[in-house]
Amino acid sequence: MSSSADTATELHALKSDSFGRIALMRGADGGLFVRRDLRHVPLWLRLPAWWLARREARGLARVRGMADVPQLLRWDGRRLDRSYMAGAAMYQRPPHGDLAYFRHARRQLQALHRRGLAHNDLAKEANWLVLDDGRPAIIDFQLAVVGDSRSRWMRLLAREDLRHLLKHKRTYCRAALTPVEQRLLRRRSWVRDLWFRTGKPVYRVVTRKLLKWEDNEGQGPKP
Template identity: 90%
Template sequence: MTAPPSAAARGQATEFRALKSDSFGRISLMRGADGLLFVRRDLRHVPLWLRLPAWLLARREARGLARVAGLADTPQLLGWDGRCLDRSYMAGDAMYQRPPRGDLAYFRRARRLLQALHRRGLAHNDLAKEANWLVLEDGRPAIIDFQLAVCGDPRSRWMRLLAREDLRHLLKHKRMYCRESLTPVEKRVLKRTSWLRDLWFRTGKPVYRVVTRRILKWEDNEGQGPKP
């Protein structure tokens, strides 16, 4: 993980490269005045009618990042002032850009990382997207984008259910890229869908598609981010 810049250096940062821009903000790789890199989610150019949901999502991400403070292979929260969210930069590629084909070690580490998140009382809730899984420069997994993360008591039934859904999404990626290494237990987990997943596909996902494709005019592109 690249060392984070100081608050003063971030205050004088310049954009190094745009990473993503959609209706909920612009995400850019920034270079601080001290030359160090970090990632910024900027809400200042969000349309007026979307500012409240964009702010709520950014605030949720900030809370999620605060929950995983100090945990390796996750972004670290650097600052959140209601308009810009700054987090640490991790050099790597999205899973779909550098698929971990046959890499059992990657998926073992990914499961341990996911378990560490869950022990801290955080469920990610958006791990079906390959764009939210990184393959770092040394091949380790990392998890990004905590906009939909939920925090709570890890022993509660609700958090256990969400944690199980996180695991199912990871196992789907393992089935795609490392199928021969799936264990009998993992295969059973994949076969057993929850009522939450069924409810999402019957009600939530159709609404999500209408909002993103017809109103916001972008498509999820199977987890690879908005189409240009």
């Protein structure tokens, strides 16, 4: 992998912001992979960018070998390479009425949680892929939390992951929501309330005022 990574060719950028550049790459062996490159991050943002990339590498290492999530190929402190999955973001290929998609997505979440990982950023449709064969895939593990799956904290985060999935199901497959799922959607945790009261206002100031960038709920910067 190292020789392929060193001689890789960038095909096109998938996303570029103040925390790094994400691009589709072709290795020397002809294989495709995705690279997060921190080498052009502004000096004052290098520490948080490195911290987020390191967190992603740790999360990907925890789910190594699992289907329909990226596989960690390399992390050297400046570049993070992960496997490529052919598909489109949920908002680009909406799974309207696709109950099979959401059933598969729930099983996938359960598999993540059994491995002791909570994704922690699944409200963004950009972090859910619809693969070419219609299956769901989960990407972007920058905010993932790793821990004991039996702990109260991890169970709480896992429930929040599920709530975010159910919000997408409500958008695209509302008629299929079960009574239990509807109750879970109405059950807001203290983590969610704390984020909206404290964390989200700070996040908006940093992204919109300091970085001049608006996340647009995971759909990238607005044109």
